[in-house]
Each structure stands twice: as C-alpha cells, then as structure tokens.
Amino acid sequence: MDVFTLTTFTIAYAIAVLVPGPGVAAVVARALGGGFKGAFPMVLGILAGDLVYFLFAVFGLAAIATWFGPVFTVVRWAGAAYLLYIAYKFWTARPGSEQMKPKNEDPWKTFLAGFSLTMGNPKTIVFYLAILPSVVPLGEMNPVAFIELTTIVVVVLLVIACGYAWLASAARELFRSERALGRLNKTAGAMMAGAAGLVIFQH
Numbered sequence: 001m002d003v004f005t006l007t008t009f010t011i012a013y014a015i016a017v018l019v020p021g022p023g024v025a026a027v028v029a030r031a032l033g034g035g036f037k038g039a040f041p042m043v044l045g046i047l048a049g050d051l052v053y054f055l056f057a058v059f060g061l062a063a064i065a066t067w068f069g070p071v072f073t074v075v076r077w078a079g080a081a082y083l084l085y086i087a088y089k090f091w092t093a094r095p096g097s098e099q100m101k102p103k104n105e106d107p108w109k110t111f112l113a114g115f116s117l118t119m120g121n122p123k124t125i126v127f128y129l130a131i132l133p134s135v136v137p138l139g140e141m142n143p144v145a146f147i148e149l150t151t152i153v154v155v156v157l158l159v160i161a162c163g164y165a166w167l168a169s170a171a172r173e174l175f176r177s178e179r180a181l182g183r184l185n186k187t188a189g190a191m192m193a194g195a196a197g198l199v200i201f202q203h
C-alpha cells in the first residue's frame with residue numbers, strides 16, 4: 001500500500017486513540033492504582049478488542065457484528081460491572097507499603113476488562129467503518145496491505161496507551177505519604193467508576 005495511504009490512516013487512527021474515552025480513563029486509573037505493570041494487561045485487552053473490530057471492518061463482517069448486538073450489550077454491562085468492582089477496591093484500599101496495589105490482582109481479569117471495554121463499545125467499529133473506506137482502498141486489500149495496517153494499529157495503540165499508563169504511573173510515584181496515596185487511591189477509583197459510566201451510557 002502506498003506511503004500516503006498508510007500515513008493518512010496512521011494519523012487518523014492516532015488521533016482517535018489519543019482522544020480520551022473510557023479506554024484511556026480505565027488505563028490511567030489502573031496505572032494510578034497499580035502502576036504501569038498493573039495497567040499493561042488492560043492495554044493488551046483493549047488492543048485485542050480493537051483488532052477484532054478491525055478484522056470485522058477489513059473483511060466486511062460489520063453485519064455480523066450488528067447481528068450480535070445483544071451479545072455486545074451483555075459484554076458492555078459485564079465490563080462496566082467489573083470496572084466498578086475495581087473502582088470499589090481502589091476507593092476502599094488502605095494505602096501503605098503496597099503502594100495502592102489491590103489485593104489478589106489478576107492480570108487475566110484486567111485483560112478481560114480492557115477487552116470488554118472495546119467489544120462493548122459500538123463506536124469502535126463505527127470508527128473503522130468510517131475511516132477505513134475513506135482512506136484505504138479496501139478493494140485493493142492484499143496480505144501485505146493487511147499486515148501493514150495491522151502493524152500500524154498494534155504499534156500506535158501500544159505506544160499511546162502505554163504512554164498514558166507510564167505518565168499516570170510516574171505521577172503516582174510522586175506521592176509517598178499515606179495521606180497523599182489515599183487521595184490518589186480515591187482518584188483512581190473515581191476515574192475507574194467514570195470509565196464504567198462511559199461504557200454504560202454511550203451508544
């Protein structure tokens with residue numbers, strides 16, 4: 001695929017990822033609560049969900065995604081419920097030597113929370129359906145072009161999402177006193193609850 005098309009898609013996708021939404025809010029909240037390591041599985045989950053919708057759009061499976069709308073609704077509510085659970089854990093945690101790290105942290109559950117954020121968000125596939133046809137000639141899609149576009153999605157999302165997580169984690173390290181950690185803990189909980197609200201109320 002020509003350089004202009006790839007560059008255009010990269011810029012459009014980067015802007016979409018940079019704009020704060022439930023995914024960004026959840027990643028930042030997770031990093032505030034458990035550091036970069038705690039947020040990374042959520043980043044991977046969001047990436048996995050994004051790639052699923054990307055495949056739907058590229059291979060013309062948007063109709064199938066629409067048919068399974070009720071399933072995505074269930075996924076959205078389940079994801080929001082888990083985010084609220086994480087928010088509760090952060091809000092009620094007693095900061096100390098563990099530096100706000102929730103007990104029994106499960107990377108797999110964090111991954112699934114990130115995955116559900118994307119899979120339960122119909123705006124994600126709308127983005128791909130609006131952007132891909134306008135900047136990428138899907139009729140000329142071939143294995144090389146598919147690999148190029150997939151690489152862009154993976155690299156751009158990882159760089160930006162990990163950047164958000166790293167910045168939030170760095171800010172977290174500035175707070176050392178238990179009182180400051182307690183406030184940051186509640187901030188993380190509030191942001192996670194806000195992300196859950198965005199997941200529930202967006203259409």
